[in-house]
Amino acid sequence: MLIGELARRTGCTVQTVRYYEAEGLLPPSMRTEGNQRIYVAEHERRLGFIRHARELGFPLKSIRTMLSLVDRNDRSCAEIDHIAREHLSEVLQRIARLDALKQELERMVAECHGGQATECRIIEALSDQSHEHAPFRDDRPG
Amino acid sequence: MLIGELARRTGCTVQTVRYYEAEGLLPPSMRTEGNQRIYVAEHERRLGFIRHARELGFPLKSIRTMLSLVDRNDRSCAEIDHIAREHLSEVLQRIARLDALKQELERMVAECHGGQATECRIIEALSDQSHEHAPFRDDRPG
DNA sequence: GTAAGACCTCCAGCGACTAGAGCTGCAAGC
DNA sequence: GCTTGCAGCTCTAGTCGCTGGAGGTCTTAC
Numbered sequence: 001m002l003i004g005e006l007a008r009r010t011g012c013t014v015q016t017v018r019y020y021e022a023e024g025l026l027p028p029s030m031r032t033e034g035n036q037r038i039y040v041a042e043h044e045r046r047l048g049f050i051r052h053a054r055e056l057g058f059p060l061k062s063i064r065t066m067l068s069l070v071d072r073n074d075r076s077c078a079e080i081d082h083i084a085r086e087h088l089s090e091v092l093q094r095i096a097r098l099d100a101l102k103q104e105l106e107r108m109v110a111e112c113h114g115g116q117a118t119e120c121r122i123i124e125a126l127s128d129q130s131h132e133h134a135p136f137r138d139d140r141p142g
Numbered sequence: 143m144l145i146g147e148l149a150r151r152t153g154c155t156v157q158t159v160r161y162y163e164a165e166g167l168l169p170p171s172m173r174t175e176g177n178q179r180i181y182v183a184e185h186e187r188r189l190g191f192i193r194h195a196r197e198l199g200f201p202l203k204s205i206r207t208m209l210s211l212v213d214r215n216d217r218s219c220a221e222i223d224h225i226a227r228e229h230l231s232e233v234l235q236r237i238a239r240l241d242a243l244k245q246e247l248e249r250m251v252a253e254c255h256g257g258q259a260t261e262c263r264i265i266e267a268l269s270d271q272s273h274e275h276a277p278f279r280d281d282r283p284g
Numbered sequence: 285g286t287a288a289g290a291c292c293t294c295c296a297g298c299g300a301c302t303a304g305a306g307c308t309g310c311a312a313g314c
Numbered sequence: 315g316c317t318t319g320c321a322g323c324t325c326t327a328g329t330c331g332c333t334g335g336a337g338g339t340c341t342t343a344c
Contacts, residue, residue: 002322003321014321015303019301032310034322035308036309052268056268060299066268070265077265087247091247098236102237105226109223109230119219123212123219127187146290157334158333177293178290287343291339291341293338294336296336302328303327304326309320310322311321312318
């Protein structure tokens with residue numbers, strides 16, 4: 001299986017596959033005489049794992065850790081469980097933040113009745129200096 | 143007011159203020175004879191606007207557009223309203239995605255009862271090749 | 285005079301790709 | 315054998331919104 005086929009099967013791009021290899025998440029593959037990568041089923045499984053984890057929002061760093069635990073055949077899955085729980089709690093926090101944000105945005109657009117930008121309610125809402133200035137850290141990805 | 147004071151008042155870092163100036167979101171300030179930036183109330187208002195919009199997750203590109211509309215004293219706020227509505231719909235989509243993700247994560251961690259990594263349910267769930275491979279675009283920020 | 289702290293510019297790095305330049309490999313049709 | 319065209323290759327730079335650091339200058343206090 002060449003890289004294009006693997007990419008098609010796993011639903012990611014050719015560049016991404018090469019990127020994962022360069023990052024050491026996928027082991028280097030064999031090559032044809034013409035230097036093209038050849039993949040086997042094991043690569044597809046591993047890439048499928050990475051892909052699914054990425055879809056769930058795990059950062060590559062966590063995925064790297066999980067893969068190394070699996071590779072080492074670690075005695076317990078406690079660490080994997082920990083990573084998943086941490087990630088879940090981040091997701092919950094993001095949802096909470098986005099919900100607050102959604103409400104503010106909904107309020108803003110609801111109050112806009114058209115008119116001049118100088119008297120736009122959205123601008124006013126955004127200009128409102130009364131909200132607290134918590135040390136702002138936009139720690140997306142969200 | 144020097145840059146440190148402005149940063150403190152608006153709740154962002156000194157570097158960020160300079161970054162916004164470099165990006166043209168804040169107009170260049172006057173300088174002291176020793177080349178230090180001097181800010182006035184108008185800068186604080188504008189930076190407050192930018193800050194609040196960022197907290198609501200607007201990308202700098204949108205903020206740039208909104209500021210230019212305000213600067214031009216545009217006849218209508220239709221475009222601003224449009225930007226806000228678009229952003230709201232993105233936020234709603236992100237919330238929906240995060241909710242789905244949350245459920246899958248919750249299922250995963252609930253099924254893990256400890257044991258060897260080789261038979262870890264989380265690993266299994268992540269390895270599951272049965273989920274569809276939609277062309278994956280992780281268009282965070284979320 | 286000197287020390288501390290805030291300021292200055294410029295550059296590199298983050299994460300997870302993505303896009304593009306400029307090349308080579310490979311299979312099919314002529 | 316030759317061409318065409320797609321798929322592959324490497325390498326580099328760009329995305330976004332900052333953040334951190336190096337190495338220097340200004341300002342104020344003692």
